[in-house]
Amino acid sequence: MLEEDLGEGVLRVTLNRPARLNAYNSTLCRDLRAAIDRYDRDDSARVMILTGAGRGFCAGGDVAGDDPEMARELAGQMGRAQNLKHDLHAVALDLMRLDKPVIAAVNGAAVAGGLTLALLADIRIAGESAKLGDTSGRVGLLPDEGGAWLFPRVIGFEAAFRMVAVSEVYDARRAQSLGLVSEVVPDVGLQERAVELARTLALRSPIAVRVAKRLMRDAMSSTFETALSEAALAVMFVNTGPDAQEGMRAFREHRPPRFGGQ
Structure with missing residues (x-):
């Protein structure tokens, strides 16, 4: 996890597992929760930007990764439930309870749990090469990180059910038309635009x-x-x-x- 104080009340938090497209594991979730807590407690930080290192925002859970703790928990049904409760479910609750604003700068893939993470932000800006959708069904899984609650509230039941049941992934413009993101900018200008918006928001009461x-x-x-x-x-x-x-x-x-x- 990378945390940068960009000045003028803006904090940038970067998911930093680029080799795994920032797929979450237990360590990433714990680090992200700690970053959210520090942001919440720091009165000088007024807006947080959440983004991903490298080619992706977040590719969901690292079910094929080399995290022994996650692999052990995924081995059984109860382990899967406990893994979710202590990892991305806990992150989701932290973000939902957070009163301070969060801007997601979506670079590359934001799919499955990664899409859920982006939707937990208050404002979402995507780079033009971003891909957003739910891929859980391709491997027989559910949108169990909070997506089943968030997806229909953001884009409506029919569009959400289709996305999940058919396992659709959309390009940035289609995602914008559905309401998954509010703005699409060139990839090279994504971070600059997110910071610009964050600094404007930081000027408000x-x-x-x-x-x-x-x-x-x-x-x-x-x-x-x-x-x-x-x-x-x-x-x-x-x-x-x-x-x-x-x-x-x-x-x-x-x-x-x-x-x-x-």
Whole structure:
């Protein structure tokens, strides 16, 4: 795992198993969880970019790799369940619970569990050679890393079921049309564009960004009435806080706001 402080509130975390197309194993998942935790605790870091080293973002689980711990756990049915619970399931929960924003810069393949990992980011930008889809069914496996919950919520049931059942993988433009990514850029400009967007996002009020993200995440599994009640409570401390006051002053004074994070 590579962690880079890019300045201006931006942190880049790079999955670093390029020889395996960054397929996850137990070690990678533990390292990624530690990186997420450090990001969450660091008030100076306002936006995280998640990407992969080399030719791929993440090719899913390393079922053919040389990780003895993973091979042992995969040998039995209960081992498979425990492996998921302690590895990518734990990463998925960490990202879902994270209030700070995450941008996925999808380079190359993001398939199976790798697609799930990308979809756990709040914004996804793909390089033009990226490939996204679910390949689990090709070897008789399930989208068991969280994909069965995420896929239909992102692209709708029919498109998600087709992708999983037929084991389809899409090029970047098709993935964008489905809603798997929101932007496609030339490969050589992927990281630059991700950093540019991250720095723009880092200029916004951190408290407003975090609460807005949490409101929208929670609203995905609540009623409209509950969402309105949650928004009313959030407004009581966000819209009257120092950042909101600074934002209004800046608007009146025709200058960029200087948000302190409160």
